[in-house]
Amino acid sequence: MPELPEVETIRQRLIKGFGGRPSILDQTILQARLLWSGTLANANNNYFEGFVRGQQVLSVDRRAKFLYLTLTDAYLVFHLRMSGDLFMEQIDQPETHPYRYAQHDRVWLDFDSGWRLVFNDIRKFGRMWLLKDLDTIFAKIGPEPLDEALTPNDFHQNLISKSRQLKPLLLDQSFIAGGVGNIYSDEALFIAGLHPLRKSDSLSLLEATRLLNAIRIVLSKGIDQKGASIDWVYRGGDFQNFFQVYQQEDQPALVAVVRSKKKWGQRGTHFCPNCQRLD
DNA sequence: CCTGAAACCTGTCTGC
DNA sequence: TGCAGACAGGTTTCAG
Numbered sequence: 220m221p222e223l224p225e226v227e228t229i230r231q232r233l234i235k236g237f238g239g240r241p242s243i244l245d246q247t248i249l250q251a252r253l254l255w256s257g258t259l260a261n262a263n264n265n266y267f268e269g270f271v272r273g274q275q276v277l278s279v280d281r282r283a284k285f286l287y288l289t290l291t292d293a294y295l296v297f298h299l300r301m302s303g304d305l306f307m308e309q310i311d312q313p314e315t316h317p318y319r320y321a322q323h324d325r326v327w328l329d330f331d332s333g334w335r336l337v338f339n340d341i342r343k344f345g346r347m348w349l350l351k352d353l354d355t356i357f358a359k360i361g362p363e364p365l366d367e368a369l370t371p372n373d374f375h376q377n378l379i380s381k382s383r384q385l386k387p388l389l390l391d392q393s394f395i396a397g398g399v400g401n402i403y404s405d406e407a408l409f410i411a412g413l414h415p416l417r418k419s420d421s422l423s424l425l426e427a428t429r430l431l432n433a434i435r436i437v438l439s440k441g442i443d444q445k446g447a448s449i450d451w452v453y454r455g456g457d458f459q460n461f462f463q464v465y466q467q468e469d470q471p472a473l474v475a476v477v478r479s480k481k482k483w484g485q486r487g488t489h490f491c492p493n494c495q496r497l498d
Numbered sequence: 499c500c501t502g503a504a505a506c507c508t509g510t511c512t513g514c
Numbered sequence: 515t516g517c518a519g520a521c522a523g524g525t526t527t528c529a530g
Contacts, residue, residue, distance in 0.1 A: 222523055257506095284524080300524050302508075323508080342507040344524065383500070392525080401523060451510075452523070485502070487521080505527080512520080 221299050222400025223364075224441030225453050226284045229305055233279050233336075240307040243288075246330040247275045258325040258338065260346040267349055271295065271328070283360045283397030287353070296348040296356060297338060302452050303345030310335045318451045341452075363396040364434050375427035378419040386415035387484030389434075399434055402447060402465045405489045407433040409464040414497045415488050464489040 221229065236242045251268045253259055259267055274290040281287075286305065287296040297305060308314045310333055313321060326338035326347060338347065348356060361377075362369040377394065388394050389404040399407060408415050410433035413426060422430070441447065446456030449466070467489065 225523070298524080300506095301522070302524095320509090340507095341509065342522090344506060381499085387501085390524080398524080403523090447523075450522070485504095486524095501530090503527105503529085506525095508522100510521085512518105514516105514518090 221284065221303070221446065221453055222403055222441070223284055223397050223438055224403070224444075224458065225446035225456065226286060226299065226397075227281055227442050228445045228456060229299075230279050230281050230286055233305065233307070237307075241332065241334055243276050243279060243307060243330075243336060245275060245277075246332055246334065246336075248272060248290075248328050249331045250327075250329045252327040252329070253325070254327065255325045255343065257343060258340065258345060258347050260348050262349045270349065282353070282357050283363070283392055284400075285356065285397075294348075294350045294353055296350055296353070298346050299340070300342070300344035300346070302342040303338065303340040304453065305336065305338055307334050307336055309333060318454070359393050360397070361391075361393050361395045364399065364431075365438055369431070371424065371428040371431050374431045375422065375424045378422050378427050378430075380420075382418050382420045384416045384484060385413060385419060385430075386486070386488055388419050390484060390486065395434075399438070401486050402449075402462070403434070403437045403441060405465050406437040406463060408495060409433075409490060410436060412494055414495045415483060415490050416497060464491060 233243045248271050251271045253264045253267055256264055270293065271290060274292060276288050276290060278289045279286065280289065285296055285298050287294050297303070299305070310329055320339065320341060323339050323341045324337055325340045325345065328336040338345065350356065381388065385408060386404060389407070390398040390401065392398045407430065411426070411430040413430060440461060441458045444456055444458035444461065446453060447458035448454045448456050449459050
């Protein structure tokens, strides 16, 4: 599901507590359960459940679209992929609402407070790693788009060092941390007035600057709005009310917004042919 | 190096 | 009503 703003929102809710749920910080793990073995990417089930028992959650951080818990003696890293979610619920009073698919819980961390961290993931694409060293996963990730250390000049240099189509390049996490995400890359390219299939090495410094600024605008706005709620997978955000091209095919102001699949970096792509020209 | 297709999965929606 | 097919916010791997 989640793109960067949704992941960041989930992180903040875990840290600050949300809707009557407590913060996950300083909670001590009484017992861990791996309910679907495929979720744990790099260790074995018994080892995992035994290792994390008794450990405390010291912090929750994000790198790209990875969320990770710093435990007393290790890191527990999550990637939500297309349908994952992380939330707290009471062990003896699980959430019940139409979209609470308890049968798709993949991991439980039960705390001695009576609360439980649930990793729920309908499509089973999500993964969890138990790590001593974060670099084993984070080494190949590109620069964080919202980090001011990434200057327009750097971004331009990175763009022209490749000859890639912009849309798939923005989804490539080795190019920019976490990729920009499908919705947010469509929105950013629209704001920057760049065609999704423009070759990266054809951009001027001015265009690259516009693109970087547009990426920062849409990601920041997405975080401010606590992500986008577009279907049953993730709810609670309002950024969908600010979409300018994504799923805006019917907006008369955007003439002939094209939605083409599998030829556009394998993803549904929305753009305005009038204001995002290839030539 | 670059592109596109396939793979990993389950739920929802559309159209016949 | 049922059913087939398309589609979904991500990423990796492989063939050409």
